[in-house]
Amino acid sequence: DFLGALDEVHPLFGVSEEDLGRAVEGGIIHFSPHIDKILKNGRDFVNQIRTGTTPLLSVLLHGPRGSGKTALAARIAMDSEFPFIRLVRPVDMVGMNEIQKIQHLSKTFTDAYKSPCNAVVLDNIELMVDWVPVGPRFSSAVLAAIKGMMDNKPPKGRPLLVLATTSERTVLQQLQLNFKAQIAVPNVQTQQELAHIMKESGAFSSTDVQRAIGEIEQTTGSRQINVGIEGVLLGIQTAMQDEDRTGRFAEVISEAIADNSAA
Amino acid sequence: DFLGALDEVHPLFGVSEEDLGRAVEGGIIHFSPHIDKILKNGRDFVNQIRTGTTPLLSVLLHGPRGSGKTALAARIAMDSEFPFIRLVRPVDMVGMNEIQKIQHLSKTFTDAYKSPCNAVVLDNIELMVDWVPVGPRFSSAVLAAIKGMMDNKPPKGRPLLVLATTSERTVLQQLQLNFKAQIAVPNVQTQQELAHIMKESGAFSSTDVQRAIGEIEQTTGSRQINVGIEGVLLGIQTAMQDEDRTGRFAEVISEAIADNSAA
Amino acid sequence: DFLGALDEVHPLFGVSEEDLGRAVEGGIIHFSPHIDKILKNGRDFVNQIRTGTTPLLSVLLHGPRGSGKTALAARIAMDSEFPFIRLVRPVDMVGMNEIQKIQHLSKTFTDAYKSPCNAVVLDNIELMVDWVPVGPRFSSAVLAAIKGMMDNKPPKGRPLLVLATTSERTVLQQLQLNFKAQIAVPNVQTQQELAHIMKESGAFSSTDVQRAIGEIEQTTGSRQINVGIEGVLLGIQTAMQDEDRTGRFAEVISEAIADNSAA
Amino acid sequence: DFLGALDEVHPLFGVSEEDLGRAVEGGIIHFSPHIDKILKNGRDFVNQIRTGTTPLLSVLLHGPRGSGKTALAARIAMDSEFPFIRLVRPVDMVGMNEIQKIQHLSKTFTDAYKSPCNAVVLDNIELMVDWVPVGPRFSSAVLAAIKGMMDNKPPKGRPLLVLATTSERTVLQQLQLNFKAQIAVPNVQTQQELAHIMKESGAFSSTDVQRAIGEIEQTTGSRQINVGIEGVLLGIQTAMQDEDRTGRFAEVISEAIADNSAA
Amino acid sequence: DFLGALDEVHPLFGVSEEDLGRAVEGGIIHFSPHIDKILKNGRDFVNQIRTGTTPLLSVLLHGPRGSGKTALAARIAMDSEFPFIRLVRPVDMVGMNEIQKIQHLSKTFTDAYKSPCNAVVLDNIELMVDWVPVGPRFSSAVLAAIKGMMDNKPPKGRPLLVLATTSERTVLQQLQLNFKAQIAVPNVQTQQELAHIMKESGAFSSTDVQRAIGEIEQTTGSRQINVGIEGVLLGIQTAMQDEDRTGRFAEVISEAIADNSAA
C-alpha cells in the first residue's frame, strides 16, 4: 500500500540532520532592524503554535535571491526548540518523480503529526513544484499535494508551523498557493548596513570600509546598495584573494549593484 | 476487475470519521442573517431529498476563501441526520493518480447508493479537479468523472444530496460543471457583524470592541470590512499573543482589509 | 486479442437494462407542437431503417441543457420496438481509460451488427469525448473511434439507427463529428407551454396557473420563458416544499429565466 | 521482433475482402463529364504502373464530404485488375494505438511489395492521422510513417499505385503530406446533373423531375445545386418514405443546399 | 546494457545494401553547371576527410522538394569510395519509438568510428526529427541526439563526413541544428536546362523539344521553369503514355510551373 511504499523513496543526496544547522553556519549578522523584526515576528508565530492557540499556521518568507530567507527561516525554526523540526529542500527531491516527491513531502507532514509541537521548513517552495517561467512549467501534482497538506488540520494537540521561502512570491499567488501570514526579507539596502557587514567580517579596517563605500558610491553614482547578503559575503571572499582587497571589494559590489539595477 | 481494485486505494492521510465534525469544531456563530438564510436553504434541500420528491440534487456553496463554506456545508449535512453522510476533501486524494481519484470518488457515490437517504460533501471541488489558473491546468478525467456521477440518477429509493464548495465559481462554469442549485456564502461585511464575532469570542469587552472598530475605520478609511470569518478568528488568535490585544486585532484586521481590497 | 480483451472492461456503475426506461420515467408531456414534430420525425427515421431503405443513419438531437433531449431520444428508440436498442451514457464509462472507452463503444456497435434492426443512443456525445471548453480539451482517440464507427456501414441486412444527443452542437461541428440528420429540441418557450406543464403536473389549480404566469411576467418583465422542461419540473418539486406553492414556483422560474438570459 | 509482432494486431472490426466492393455497391452513375474524366485519369495512372514506367505513384482524390471520392477510388482500383488491391479505412484502425496503426499500415505496404502490380487505397487519409481541427490535433507518428511509406520506392518489378482520398486537402498540404498527382471530385453542381441522378434512380417520372427542380430553384432562389452525390441519394431514400415523394425530395435537397451555402 | 540492447532494434523495412545505389539508379544528368559545381564541392569535402585535415565535417545539401538532393548526396558518398558509407532514411525508422530511433542513429555513428574513413548520409533530416509545421511538432529527443552525434569528434584516425539533405533549411536553423558547410541544390531553372534533360531522355526529337518549350512558354507566359528534376522526369513518364507525347509533356510541365508559382 501507499504508506508502505514510502520506505522505498530515498533522496538522491541523503537528508542529513545537519542541514538546518548548515543553513545558518556563519551565524546571523544583525545588519539592520529588519533582521530583528523578522526574528521577532517568527518568535510570535512560534508562540502561537506552542500555546496551541492555532493548530496550523503557514508563513511565507519572501524576498530577492540571496537575501537570507533560508538562513532566517532555519534560525526561527531552530530557536523554537520544537521536538520536531524538519527542513525540506528541492535538492532533497532531485531524481524523484512526481509521486515520489509527494510521498517524500507527505511523509514529512505525517511525521510532523506525531510530535506535540512541530515545524516544517519548505525551502524555495517555487522550485519544489518545479516552477520555470518559460512556458510556464510546473508540477501541478506536487502543487496540489502541497496545497492539500498545508490546508490539512493536524490531529488534536499536534500543532504545526509551516515556514516556506520563495523568491517568486507573485508566482505563488498565481498558483493560488496561499499562506496565512507573510514575512518580507529585504536585500542589504543602505551604506550603513553594508558597512555593518564589512566590519563584522573582520576583513576590513574602518578606513577600508570608508574607502570602499566611497568608491562604490562614485562608481554607481548612487547611495542605494540593494544587494543580497549572500552577494556581499561572496564579494568579501573574492576580494580576499586580491592584493588590493578594498578596491576589489568595491569593484565586485559595484558590479553586483549594476547587475541588479539592470535586471 | 474495477470494483475489486477499489480496495487497493487508500488515501495517504486516512479518512477519519471525525472529519465532518472537525470542520465545525468551534461551532457556527450566527453573526449575520445570511448565516440563518443559508442554513434554512440547506434544510429545504435536505427535505426535498428526505421526502423523495427529488431523487438527486446537487447544490454549490460558493464564496471567497475563508468565508465559512466548508463549515456551513458540514453543518447542513450533519443536521440532516441522514444515515449516510460523507465528506470528501482534496487532501484525502493527495498522492493518488487520476484513476485512483476517480475510484475514490466513485466508491463514495456507490456507497451512497445503498442507504435510504444520502449526503455527500465535495469540499473545494475546484481543487478536486486539480485546477490551477496558470495554464490553466486541471484534470479532465476527474472532471469528467464528477460530471458523470453528479448526473447519474441513484437507484430508486436512494435519493442523494450532493453539497459542493468552491471559491472559484466562474471556473466551474467554464468547466461546465453544473449544479441544480447554488448558495452564496459572503465574507464578514459590516462593523456590526465584526462586533458580533468579537463579542461572542469572549476575548473582548464592549469597550474593546468599540475601540477596535473605531481604529479599523480610521486606518482603512472605510466602514466596509469584507474579511472572511476565518481571517477574523485567526486575527483574534494572533491578537491574544499581544499585550495590547485590541490594538493588535485592529492592526491585523486592517491589514486583511487592505490586502483584500488590493487583490 | 482485442475482442477477447473486451470481456475485461466493466463500467464502474454497471449498465442496467432499465436505463432507457428510467430516462422517460415520468412520461412525455406534449406541452408544445415541437414535441409531436420531434417524435414524428423520429418515427420517420425509424421507418427508413426498418424498411432497410438506408443501411446506416445517424441523427443528432441538439438543444439547451435540460430541454428533454435524452428523454425524447429514449422515447423514439423505445417506440421503434427494434430487437436491439442500447443506451450509452458518459457515466457508463467513468473510470475507463481511452482504450477501454473505445472498446466499450465498439462492443456496442459490434453487438448492434447482429440484430435485424438496431438502434444505439449515444447520450451527451460531447461528454463521451471528454469535451471541456477550457483548453479546449477532448479525447481525440475516442472522437476518432466514434467517427469511424458512425461511418462504418453495418453488414448487409443489419440496418442501424444512431441517435445522439448534445447541448454543444457547434462543438461537434468544430470536431467534424458529422451526422446525416439533425433534430432541434427547444426549451419551454411560451406562457401557454408553461401553463400546459403546470396543469398536467396536477399540483396547481387553474387559478394557481394564472397567478404564477402573471407573477413571472411581472418579475421578469417579459412573456418569454426559455427554461428547459427539467428546470420547470424541478421548480415544481421545490415549490411543493413551500406553503405558498404558487408564489414559490413563480419565484424559482423567474430566477431560472433571469439566469438563462444573463448567460 | 517487429515484423513478428505484426501478427498480433487485429483490427477491431475485421478487414473483409468485400470492403472494396461495398464502396461501389450501388454502381457509379455517370451524372457529369467529370465522372468520366476522373475515371479516365485513374486508368492512365494505372497504366503508368502496369507498364512499369513509374515504380511508385501517389494520387490524391480530394473534394467535399459525400462527393463520391471513396466510390471512385475503389472503382479505379478494382478496374485495374491488379493482383494486389487493398483498401485501408480509418475504422479498420479504431482501437489501435499509434504503434499498432503504423504496423497495420506497414503490413499493407509490405504485402504490396510482393505482387507484380499493386494498388493501395488509403481512405479518408486525414482521419488516418487522427486530424481534428480543434487544437489542431493529429498523430505525428502515423503521419511520419505514412510519409516514409509513400516515399519508399518498392523493390524492383513491384510497382505500386497509392490512391488516397480526403475532404481536407489544405490540411494535408499543411502537414506536408505530398502526392505526385491530384484528382478533384466535385459535388453535383447543375440542375442537369441532379436531373440525371433522379431519372437514373427510377424513383421519379420526367414530370416529377421537372417539378422538383423547379421547386428547388424557387426555394433556394438559385440554379446552383452544390450537394454531394451522397446527399442526393439519401434525399431520394428519405423522400421515398413520404406520400408526396417529389415535394419531400425538393424540400430535403433545398435544405441541403441551404446548409452548404451557410457553412 | 544500452549497446547490447541495440541488437534488438530492426527497421520495419530492412536496410538493404542497395539503398545508396537505388538513389542514383537512373544516373546523374549534368543538365546545368550547378550539378558540376555541387559534385566538385563534394569531392573537396571528401578530400578534407580522406587526408585527415579535419576529423569531423558536417555538410547540408538543401533545396526544394525533388531537386535531386538525395541523388547528389548519394553520388558524392559513393564517389568517395570510403570503406564505410551509410545512408539513413526516415523510412528506415518507421515504427520505432524515440529511443529506438536514437539507438539506430547512434549505432550508425558508432559503426562509423571503426573505419579509417567514413561517410554517413542523413536523408531528409527534418523528417528524421519528425518535423511537422503544424504545431510545430518535432522529436526533441531525436534532435538532441543528432546534435550530440554531429558534434562528437570521432576517435583519432577515424575522420567522418556527415552529408545531410533537407528541403526545410530554415527549420533546421530554428531548431539550432548547425552544419559546418552548406550546399544549395536548385530546381531546373532555364529552358536550356529543360531541353538538356528532354534530349538526354531519348524520348524527344529536337523538334519535339523546341515545340514543347514553346508551348510551355506560351501557356505559362514566362521563360522561367523552376521545377525539380524529379517533376521533369515524372512528366516525361506521364507523357509517354499519351499519343501526343510532346503536347502532353508541355501540359504537365506547365501545370507544375503553375503549382510552384502559386505555392
Added chain:
Amino acid sequence: DFLGALDEVHPLFGVSEEDLGRAVEGGIIHFSPHIDKILKNGRDFVNQIRTGTTPLLSVLLHGPRGSGKTALAARIAMDSEFPFIRLVRPVDMVGMNEIQKIQHLSKTFTDAYKSPCNAVVLDNIELMVDWVPVGPRFSSAVLAAIKGMMDNKPPKGRPLLVLATTSERTVLQQLQLNFKAQIAVPNVQTQQELAHIMKESGAFSSTDVQRAIGEIEQTTGSRQINVGIEGVLLGIQTAMQDEDRTGRFAEVISEAIADNSAA
C-alpha cells in the same frame, strides 16, 4: 534503491578519460588579451576553491558558437590540477531518458563530494536541458536537477568549482539557472587577431597574411571580423586543400563574416 540503480546507466558513447584533453588538443592560441584575461579570471576562481574560502562556486563561460568556450573551460580545469576534474557533455547523455540523465549528473556531483578539491565542467549546458527555441522545449526535470545540484553546498572540506559553457546566456536567465560568476568569451574581432592566428598556424607567410586580410576587407567592406576561432581554424583547413590557399582562405572567411552579420 536509487544510488544502486546508478550503476546501470552507461552513456551510449562511453566517457573516456581523454575527453578533457581532446577539447584543448591543438593548444590555446593567445590571439588577444581577452584570452589571457579569461585564463587569469579562471585561475582566481580556482584559488578561491583551493584555499577553501568558498565551498561552492558556479561560473558560466558564455559567448557565440565556436568562440572557444569549451577549450578555455577545459584549460582552466586542467590547470587547476585538482584531484577530481570531470567534463560532462550533452553527447555523453544521448539516448538516456530524463531520469538517467539526472542520475548521470548526480553521480558526477556525488563523486565530486569525495575529493579535497573538485572541478566539474558542464559543457553546452543549454543542450543538457534539451533546449530548443522552437516551442520552446526543454527538460524541466533535468533543469530542476541541475538547479538543485548547483545550489547544494558540498560536505565540509570538499569545495567544488562548477564551470559551465553556453552560447545561449539569455536562455539560461529565462530558465532562472543562475551562476555566482560569469566570463564572456568573444569571437575573433580584429584584423590583428586574425593575423595572429594565421601566423601561428604556420600555413601562411607574412605576405599571405597581408593579402588575405586585404582581400577580406575589400570583399566585406569592413575591418570587423567577428568570426569564432573554430571558424577561422576550419577555414585554414579548407584553404589548405586549394591551390590558391590564401585566396581561398580570404573567400571562406569573407563568407563566414557575411553569414554572421546576416544572422
